[in-house]
Amino acid sequence: MTEYDERAEANGWNDRYVEGRTGWDLGAAPPALLREIRAAMDRHTERGGGRRLRVLVPGCGRGHDALAWARAGAEVVGMDFARLAVKEATALAERAGLPVRYVEANVLELDPAFVGAFDLVWEQTCFCAIPLEARRGYAIAMSEALDQEGALLGLFWNHGNEGGPPFDVAPDHVLEAFAGVLEERDRYAVSDSVPARTPEFVMRLGRRA
Numbered sequence: 001m002t003e004y005d006e007r008a009e010a011n012g013w014n015d016r017y018v019e020g021r022t023g024w025d026l027g028a029a030p031p032a033l034l035r036e037i038r039a040a041m042d043r044h045t046e047r048g049g050g051r052r053l054r055v056l057v058p059g060c061g062r063g064h065d066a067l068a069w070a071r072a073g074a075e076v077v078g079m080d081f082a083r084l085a086v087k088e089a090t091a092l093a094e095r096a097g098l099p100v101r102y103v104e105a106n107v108l109e110l111d112p113a114f115v116g117a118f119d120l121v122w123e124q125t126c127f128c129a130i131p132l133e134a135r136r137g138y139a140i141a142m143s144e145a146l147d148q149e150g151a152l153l154g155l156f157w158n159h160g161n162e163g164g165p166p167f168d169v170a171p172d173h174v175l176e177a178f179a180g181v182l183e184e185r186d187r188y189a190v191s192d193s194v195p196a197r198t199p200e201f202v203m204r205l206g207r208r209a
């Protein structure tokens with residue numbers, strides 16, 4: 001099995017930002033996310049969470065999703081190891097006047113300060129960017145980021161093509177990576193994906209009962 005080379009991966013992703021090869025960047029949060037944000041904020045209010053919902057956005061890129069969570073009132077950390085992505089995300093948040101904390105870090109190696117620190121991990125096009133041999137590490141790191149009642153909510157692109165990134169993500173790929181760590185709670189096919197991203201599904205995973 002190939003070994004994950006963090007520096008090469010981070011440099012490779014940063015180069016994509018430097019060269020403007022960022023075709024995955026939708027420039028805004030997709031409809032499925034906006035719906036999930038409304039539902040998550042309602043759920044959080046119903047449960048009487050006196051504090052703000054704490055959300056981690058791994059592989060946040062330029063931070064459009066992180067901004068959408070912050071706009072809805074969540075306390076957000078966006079994490080990415082591509083230096084330029086973090087810089088651009090920070091500038092976008094400043095321009096929007098929204099308080100997002102961006103961290104330049106490898107999502108596979110969670111800082112101890114983030115262990116158990118989140119109610120929700122929002123995942124879009126990070127899992128599919130992680131080489132197959134490192135996905136298990138991603139699953140473990142993301143579950144460690146969640147507090148006991150926390151959940152990972154992901155929007156996954158099941159394009160069915162060979163190779164990557166972005167790698168094809170079928171429901172079984174997610175379930176395999178998270179097996180024994182988090183388990184499926186809910187899943188649905190997305191009907192209003194942006195045309196370049198069909199088909200997609202949303203899956204919610206929580207701690208094993």
Ligand SMILES: C[S@@+](CC[C@H](N)C(=O)[O-])C[C@H]1O[C@@H](n2cnc3c(N)ncnc32)[C@H](O)[C@@H]1O
Nearest residue numbers: 013024025059060061080081082106107125129
């Ligand atoms: C396909 S892009 C998606 C970016 C963003 N989620 C979006 O939808 O615009 C994947 C992102 O994940 C980041 N990434 C990949 N592997 C990572 C890792 N191990 N740690 C931190 N960031 C990572 C890349 O730098 C890149 O910004």
